[in-house]
């Protein structure tokens with residue numbers, strides 16, 4: 001174990017006490033409302049953290065990419081996995097079928113007939129049953145069928161294809177009231193046809209503590225809540241005290257009285273502003289504005305700060321979007337008090353296929 005003060009910068013640190021509390025609070029909230037907790041591992045990409053979430057009571061995990069599923073199955077984190085991405089092309093369907101054999105609880109989402117037919121052909125080719133959920137766009141405007149009738153039609157079509165097993169409906173993120181209204185209408189269609197819908201899966205950290213307002217949800221997928229970030233704080237779902245990820249950075253220059261330069265730029269904080277102003281929140285100087293980044297420089301406007309940092313000073317920046325920051329570095333440092341307790345390789349870093 002080494003001392004935090006010896007950590008070279010920039011370093012992406014995780015306050016273990018805060019992360020553990022986040023895992024506990026999320027699990028307790030969903031359990032209280034009888035909703036399964038299926039954390040999205042894209043936020044941390046670290047099997048050891050997935051295991052902590054499973055030990056706390058998660059029913060399974062969510063992955064966005066086959067490469068993430070491979071890493072987490074190899075590490076024995078969970079059998080019950082939902083892959084929330086349309087899978088296309090034989091290179092991917094072959095890998096998916098191999099995973100279906102290894103993790104019998106694996107299910108995948110789809111939102112169109114082309115994907116359904118490819119999965120069915122792959123299932124037949126490999127002699128494997130493919131469990132699928134239909135993804136529904138309930139207001140976000142990304143992937144997903146557009147109407148309850150389209151969800152029903154696609155589920156029925158896909159379920160009739162060889163090797164395809166319908167498991168339920170999925171959306172991201174929960175939006176009120178549109179998500180509830182969409183699912184109400186969709187479930188009525190399935191009920192009318194006598195077609196069971198065992199799973200209704202919602203998601204998103206800002207929607208986590210109100211997931212119970214969508215009574216048909218059987219499970220919720222949240223990722224960011226394990227660390228939290230500027231986006232989550234601005235949504236009102238967390239406070240700075242709930243933010244476990246902090247980029248430890250050095251003030252390398254003070255070119256003017258009103259400006260500080262940090263040694264973390266887009267290669268650590270990324271240029272993903274996630275709908276927020278600036279590029280992060282400096283905990284020691286809350287009035288400071290990380291207004292601009294170049295690759296290796298964080299350019300901080302200090303004009304609103306009464307106190308201003310010196311060259312050589314260490315500061316901690318909560319990023320706007322913690323999930324993309326994990327993907328930028330080889331290791332995350334788990335710290336408790338003054339000690340670095342654990343160094344985690346970011347095992348699923350870069351697994352974008």
Ligand SMILES: Cc1ncc(COP(=O)(O)O)c(C=O)c1O
Pocket residue numbers: 040043062084171172203204205206221222223224225
């Ligand atoms: C399909 C899906 N489910 C769940 C999540 C988790 O959302 P959050 O990171 O807001 O918790 C995401 C995040 O991008 C997602 O894309």
